[in-house]
Amino acid sequence: QAQLVESGGGLAQPGDSLRLSCAASGSDLDDFAITWFRQVPGSQREGISCLSPFDGRTYYKPSVQGRFTISTDHAKNTVFLQMNDLKPEDTAIYYCAPLETCTYYLTATSPFVGTWGQGTQVTVSS
Numbered sequence: 001q002a003q004l005v006e007s008g009g010g011l012a013q014p015g016d017s018l019r020l021s022c023a024a025s026g027s028d029l030d031d032f033a034i035t036w037f038r039q040v041p042g043s044q045r046e047g048i049s050c051l052s053p054f055d056g057r058t059y060y061k062p063s064v065q066g067r068f069t070i071s072t073d074h075a076k077n078t079v080f081l082q083m084n085d086l087k088p089e090d091t092a093i094y095y096c097a098p099l100e101t102c103t104y105y106l107t108a109t110s111p112f113v114g115t116w117g118q119g120t121q122v123t124v125s126s
Helices: none
Strands: 003-007 010-012 018-025 033-039 046-051 058-060 068-073 078-083 092-099 120-124
Touching (some): 018 033, 018 092, 033 078, 058 068
Parallel strands (some): 010 120
Antiparallel strands (some): 003 018, 033 046, 033 092, 046 058, 092 120
16 A cells, blocks of 8 residues: 655745655555645645656646646656645645545645655745
């Protein structure tokens, strides 16, 4: 069963960059549509980016389009989220999770397989 571990979060200033990592074990990442989510305390977790394993297409929530880039390192079985031009509203706990496809990544509420990981905290503040 796929188990994903997020890392790379931290404290950043507005305009800074961070790169998050999602390392997989127990399954090949290419078997799933790996999706990055984020959650602010008191709010629902939201999907922000998805990588389709079928055609390599990438999808982004409009609020991160042009600033965030999802990519994969097949040799390391790891998916990355490069976050540039960070804004205070990007502050959240970030999670990665496997979905069956990217079709409903914006509104997905649970992983296709496995459970949610612990996530990685990103704080953007001056």
